Structures are given as C-alpha cells and as structure tokens.
Amino acid sequence: MKFVDQVKIDVKAGDGGRGCLSFRREKFIPRGGPDGGDGGRGGDVVFIVDSGLSTLLDYRYMRHYRAQNGAPGMGKNMHGKSGERLELRVPPGTLIYDDASGEILADLTDENTELLLLKGGQGGRGNARFATSTNRAPRHAQPGIAGEEKTLRLELKLLADVGLVGLPNAGKSTLISAISAARPKIADYPFTTLIPNLGVVRYGGYKTLVVADIPGLIAGASQGQGLGTRFLRHVERTDLFLHLVDLSCMQSGDAFDNFQMINNELRRHDESLALKPQLVVLTKIDVPEVREGIDEYRQHFEALGYPVLAISAVTGEGVKELVHALGRELERLRRGAEDEEDE
Secondary structure, X not given: OOOOOEEEEEEEOOOOOOOOOOEOOEOOEOOOOEOOOOXXXXXXXXXXXXXXXXXXXXXXXXXXXXXXXXOOOEXXXXXXXXXXXXXXXXXXXXXXXXXXXXXXXXXXXXXXXXXXXXXXXOOOOOXXXXXXOOOOOOOXXXXXXXXXXXXXXXXXXXXXXXXXXXXXXXXHHHHHHHHOOOOOOOOOOOOOOOOOEEEEEEEOOOEEEEEEEOOOOOOOHHHOHHHHHHHHHHHOOOOEEEEEEEOOOOOHHHHHHHHHHHHHHHHHHOHHHHHOOEEEEEEOOOOHHHHHHHHXXXXXXXXXXXXXXXXXXXXXXXXXXXXXXXXXXXXXXXXXXXXXXXX
C-alpha cells in the first residue's frame, strides 16, 4: 500500500432544503389555508478515527467531498427529509488544518473518535409557519441555509512509542524487521527506505510497543533536505528514540560527528525533540572491525550520558536484550508521567 501523509481536500456540508409554498385545495373545503412544509436539514461532515487505516491514500485521488442536501418541504405540511451525514475516516495521528488560515482544527489521536467538523445548513420554513391572525394566506417561504464549506489540509503524524533515527543505511529497517512483523525494503544502498514503517514489538510475554522506522536523516533535514521535514514530523509523538550508529564503514570521529549532527537536526526541527530520552545502539557488530572498537564507542557515549547497547540485527546478537531494555525504559517513562499527573 502506498504511504500518503499529506493531502488537501475540499469539503462541504449539505445545504438545507427550501420551504414549500402551498395551500390546501380540497373539494367543498373553502379557504383551506397554507400547508407548506419545512425543508430538511443538510447533512453534517464528520471525521472518524479508524485504527485500521495507516495512510491518507484514499484522499489523494478524490479531492471534493460533499454531504447530502436536505430535501425540500412539500404540501400537506410534509417536511423534507434531512440529508445524510458524510463520514470521512482517517488514521490515528491525523491533524486537520484550515488551509486558508493555517489554523489547527483538530488533532485526532484516539481510536473511534468522532468529530463533527462542518454543520449542515438549516432547512427553510414553509409558508404554513408564517400564518397569523392578520395574515392567513402567507405567500412566501424560506430558502434553505447553505452548509459550511472549507478547504482542509490533512497531515498524518505516526503514533509510535519508539522512533528509530540515524543516518541512511544505519540498519534501521533491518532492525525493525528483526523485532516485528514489519517488512520494509532492505538493500545495501542509502535511502532504501523512502516512507516511514510501523512495527509492533512484543516483550515481557504479552506486552507490546510500537516502533517507527523513519527514513535516514542527513545534514539539513530540518530545512527539508532529503525530505527531512516530512520524515521528522513522524517522530514528534514518540516517547523514546533509538539512535542507531553504524560503525562498519567510518572512523570514530565521523561516528561521533554524525551522531551530533542528527541530534542537531532534531533540535532545529523542534526543541522538544532534543529533550526526549535516547538509547544509543551500535549496529553491525558481526563485522570484526566494529566488534574490536565497541568498548571505545561505548565509553564515549556513556560519558555523554546515553545508555548504550550493541547489536547485530543480521545474526540476532543483542536484539533480545535491546527489546527488553526498550520495554523497561518505556515503563519507567510512563510511571514518571503518571507520578507527575498525580502531583
């Protein structure tokens, strides 16, 4: 399935039906009086969060959406039928913007949430509504009111517990395929991963966590280089970063500089990203040259205050320990958040 995380759509609620101008005309009944019914109300536009969706693909190929109009009123005081509401289903993590003003109208994160965003127009009143003691034969009825209309911009930010960050080809896709059922494309060239991938990881027997594999970041990502701003958006909601450091083809100075470069890009995109906890993961330790230098790298990153793990996603070495470490760290973070709320 193609991953689409930004779309623009035109949405309109239904118009109210017009009121009816009608008089009773029955044999042997003089001066029957007005009997025009009211028009029906236009349908509303409702957004529904559907956990079965993971992309905005359905909205890429159809831009215009309109709820049903209310039916007009009829004679014999029959009111028009209200228009059916329009339900638009979106994946969790969808933000809805007013494209004209840039205002955020909704942030839809909770499953099965229903949001009435645009209201249908009120139906017009029929002439029976205007009869009075001094005006027994009103000859006017109201038109229906137009439904609300907007151009909306939908943006998807993935909801995940853990975000994988690192340079292109650092081993993120290989890792997520090793710890979950996700099957991203894996190859030995940079930028193999072009879209974010989600994987559900089991730990502790029955517990689960969600990991997001973000395409590799490069210098200038926060300014849009390599589509960086589109990728960085997907780690904004994560609780924890796994920062993968590939030591198989670089000098130690390069590894440390690239590690700092990626953290700087995270900070430039959003200051709050720099405050998120990180676990440093030294990858590809099945390569002999990498294994020989693990202690040096571990000491350096631990001196900076980062917990360090070393793995080979290909052979599975250290992967189980990594999953358990992720589970423990997430539970610790959540306990801390609950304690803050209680205070």
